[in-house]
Amino acid sequence: MSKIPIPFSEPPWLMGLPSAYYNESHRKWQKTCRSLVDELMADAQDWEREGDVPEDLYSKFAAANMLLPNLSAPLPIKWLKKLNITHLPGDLPVEQFDYLHTLIYADEMARSGSLGPSGAITTGIAFGLPPILKFGSQELQERFVPDIITGRKRSCIAITEPGYGSDVSNITTTAKRSEDGKFFIVNGTKKWITNGLWSDYASMAVRTGGPGPSGLSMLVVPLLNTPGVRMRRIKVGGQTSAGTTFIELDDVKVPISNLIGKEGMGMIYVMQNFNHERLSISIGVNRLSRVALSSAFEYVMKREAFGKTLMEQPVVRHRLAKCGAELEAHWAWIEQFTYMMTKLSEEEANRELGGLTALAKAQAGKVLEVCASTAVLLFGGNGYTKSGQGEIAERIYREVPGARIPGGSEDVMLDLAIRQLVKNFQRKTKELETIQERPKGSSKL
Incomplete structure (x- = not known):
């Protein structure tokens, strides 16, 4: 296997290109996550074929302190310190964990090319614990948080x-x-x-x-x-x-x-909880699209037909180009979006980014659909087979509905996004009009 990464196989910042978003903490965290995920999820493809994960997988993630990155940033520092948890793997202080660390974790967890094994570990704690942490009374938290946050309970x-x-x-x-x-x-x-x-x-x-x-x-x-x-x-x-x-x-x-x-x-709590869920889905689904597209890219460079490789066919390059543009445009938006999350308060992020989060999630499903279907076509008969070199494309193609429906179905997300943007526009317009209508002039007699 070549040491040079296949085009589209990694986000630009991991292809050696400069980025304004990531600092040394993020780069070290990415290496830590990749190493641990590769170790803990080494048999992920086998588990997805079999339809189940090992019973002890969750406890292994808990022992490695790899459940905590599922939570939205900033982490619940008071609870972590109370439970004597001061660092994440790679010696990352829990206080330094931000939403870009969340992005990196979610991206690495989806590299197996299936949302199943990672979902078996991440989904419950990522979206089940935050309502208790954010809205539950201290007494409620005392009863449930310690066991859930350490993985003793799920x-x-x-x-x-x-x-x-x-x-x-x-x-x-x-x-x-x-x-x-x-x-x-x-x-x-x-x-x-x-x-x-x-x-x-x-x-x-x-x-x-x-x-x-x-x-x-x-x-x-x-x-x-x-x-x-x-x-x-x-x-x-x-x-x-x-x-x-x-x-x-x-x-x-x-x-x-x-x-x-x-x-x-309850409705307010559910809606606020959805924001973290939809952003996490967007990140993981983008990586899934990347796995599908780069796998097809690698395949067409070596597969020969009609006396030349498929990559030498203009129609093949055209398909790859269209998918690549959709993929990288969505990823650039996700990075920008996540960076904003590191600068806004939770209240500001919920107000300003709620609708855009829904839109990013809807777009993720569309990107996966075009990348996965293209991968299947380029793999040909192999892409229609549940084993062999095209298996990855066939499996990812089956993930498309799971990206477009759960967490808020696509059409609902598109509508929600526009309604939220209109609501914010009307609110800001009203605030501006109120400011302009205030009496002006000097207080001097």
Whole structure:
């Protein structure tokens, strides 16, 4: 294998080109992540073929302190110090971890060419723990954070239902107070819950009030070995090893004290949590597109047909060029986007970047679709085969729906992005008009 990287196989900054975004801490972190991920996920392709990951994989990631980078930056420093966690692998102080470190981690985790094995490790803690950290009371955090953050227990995020996916405001799973006032009694179903099979708890969106978004709340709902909870695996086209789960809840007793934040605020908590999820998806899906495109690039340089390599065919170069432009343009946007996250407060980022996060996630799915389909075509019959040299293209092509639907389906994301941009424009216009209407002049008599 050549030591010179195949074109499009790495982001420009890892191809030796200059970048204004990354400092020495980021460069050292990238090397650390690649080394550890290559070690811990060495058999990722085999696991995806088999549809499951080893039972001890999560504990291995926990032991290596490689679960923490799944959380949004900045990390929960107070909790980490309380648990005597001061550094991440590579001797990175937890205080220095920023969103570019998050980007690097998510990018490296997707290099296996499948979202399944990485999803089995990342999805639950990445999106299930943050609502507790950001909105939960100190008492709630004391009960759940230590075990989850160290990997002794597992959590997941449970929003989607059979009849309500991206339409979060209308979910129907109910949580009604018991007669003695000590419990919420939860009834309903949750579907397509990644990591649910293995999770001790779910940060779950439930309906505690009337219809619409104001009736939603979030609870920490116990799952494994809990009376009234039944879980079964769902077989999906991609991410076969990520533990996609159907959850049935029948009169499940959840202590009132498991309420996350305030009752009726669930919709706001869910929406803010989506921002980290959608950015993480965008990063991983871009890398998946990169694996597909660079694999096809390598293949057409050596595959011969009609007396010459496929790379010598103009139509092949044209296909690669169009995909490369989409891929690198999206990556440049993601880098710029992530850099802004390192400079804005969480409140500013949620307000200014929420709609753009949805748009970046939608664009990621489009980029993957064009790169994966092109890879399949360029591999020819090999790209339609679940083994051999074209297997990577066939597998990544099956990941396309999983990139375009979960985390907010594509059409909903496109609409949300524009609505959010309009809302911000109208707010800023009103603020400017208010400033201009203020009385002017001197205070002197």
